[in-house]
Amino acid sequence: QVQLVESGGGLVQPGGSLRLSCVASGSILSHDYMGWFRQAPGKQREWVASISAGGSTNYADSVKGRFTISRDNAKNTVFLQMSSLRPEDTAVYYCTGRLSGHVNNYWGRGTQVTVSS
Secondary structure, X not given: OOOEEEEOOEEEOOOOOEEEEEEEOOOHHHEEEEEEEXXXXXXXXXXXXXXXOOOOEEEOXXXXXXXXXXXXXXXXXXXXXXXXXXXHHOEEEEEEEEEOOOXXXXXXXXXXXXEOO
């Protein structure tokens, strides 16, 4: 199983910023896509952002214009830059990916983001 390790979560004030990192155990270019999901207490896990093997990005409407997904291929790392954070962004953020030719995603263990005064 591919290993993903997220980091960068923490406590920030509303309007603040955080950058999350996800380090993969293999080349991220071997994936159809890499992305981020989040899960708030009492809610289902929801998709946040994704980046394809070709570099195309997509975002959930709730984060569009505030979050940016990017990658460093040489470091096998995907980032999620989060700005203008809101309390409703509070969640555990999970990195995910799907290897080319595979059906199922694999997941990291998550990193907690808390937006509060």
